[in-house]
Amino acid sequence: MFLYKFVRDLQKKIEQIPGPSAIFYIIFIKRLLSKPELKIAKDIVYKIKQGTLIDLGSGTGYLSIEIAKRMPKLQIYGIDLSRKMVQIATHNAKGIRNILFKNNNAAELPFKDESIDFIVSTGSFHHWKYPVKVFNESYRVLKHNGEAWIYDGCYNLPEKETVRLMQKYSFFQYLIFSQIQRLHGFDWEEYHTKITSLLQTTKFKDKFRMELSDGWMKISLKK
Template sequence: MEKEILTLEEAAELFNVSVKTFIKLLKEEKVPARKIGREWRFSRKALIDWLSTGESQYYSASEADTKEYYNKVAPKWEEIRQNYYDESIKDHLLKLGILEKDKTVMDLGAGNGYISIAVAKHVKKVIAVDISEEMIKELKKNAKANGIKNIYAIESDGIDIPVEDEKVNVVCANMYLHHKEEPTLAIKEMRRVLKPGGIVFLCDFYQHKDMELKEKLHDIWLGFDTEKIKKWFLDCGFTDVKITAIKQNEKEKSKAPKAKIFALTAVKNTDF
């Protein structure tokens, strides 16, 4: 007997399209759909009949709000972000020893270049990806001011990046994943663009209850439970997942972090 209630992946299979294509359909059309918690669920009959029991266009609303917010604050972002995280994330990344002169790095949620500019002189090429056109403008401005010419910017939501499979050695994702409606899809995209044995470096907030922080930064997730995020990476085809607490400089009270931060590294599992 065929299942009547379908997951996102099963709905995409029913339509005989990729999950990426189906997500585009959700954003662009009024597909019959409901959300249970953070998960999409679909009625097989409703999909086939194309009856409107829910508007999938709501899916893109939160990320659209995020894009609008970051377009607006882009010129002031360097000052704003110092209230939430300092230089310790970049310092931690550089000490890991995963950056080499012949490597290509992808920086997801690149913003104004916090990570991209820091790593550019240590690698061959940086592909900076951000959903905000204005942030990308700030990144290019900052790169020029620092005499950096090996950063290539792409405007994308990070779920369907216009980059071929297995093109980068390291994916950096700083304060990026908590903006994604479907984090596992973002993680799968990281795996897609990584070469065999490639590494993800991700920093984000530990799970917290600071609604003010969530609302100010237009976050979707209140940080992450580290055991859950570790399982996501393992389930999405990564191995050697390691999580470390990031110790920030809290001397200046005005710049004290609102939530604790962790760093995650994971290696693309070639046997997956």
């Protein structure tokens, strides 16, 4: 319990994933997460076909690249606080023309007001030191009716959901997945109390919805 709390607090303190951890992340964590991210990429291209999209905390660029390959008319910007992650993502996206990775803080987005059609983020929210600022920046840059889908880990799930996931994955896969969720996200209860209150203080106010998506929490926000 103490170890989980220690790691989660550390992630918030450091915020970005620094160089050596970025390599660890690619080798171990990323391999396990690529499948659920592919589903997210497919859901997004079903929703948006053209315009501009930002991926907040884009990491190695996997999600942005999967979207860009499927939707050449969509201009994608991956934003990450870690210079190393931006380097890796840029290398991974070689040859893809509708994608650009930028080394910026999601709390200070380098975009004009109302210039972006869609925002996505996976596994980054729990790192943000100033989450309200990130949500307000997202609100500022989104066009009217624009949407943001923020995915992050969720643990201590209701029993029904745990059983469903255990049936979907093998026992071993579920065991690893649940440990990753514990380190990368928030408690189910926390989403419905602290995170809900936090979102209500942002410019989105009550225009958001939370739902579980294959063990991840998806927060959909609308401008």
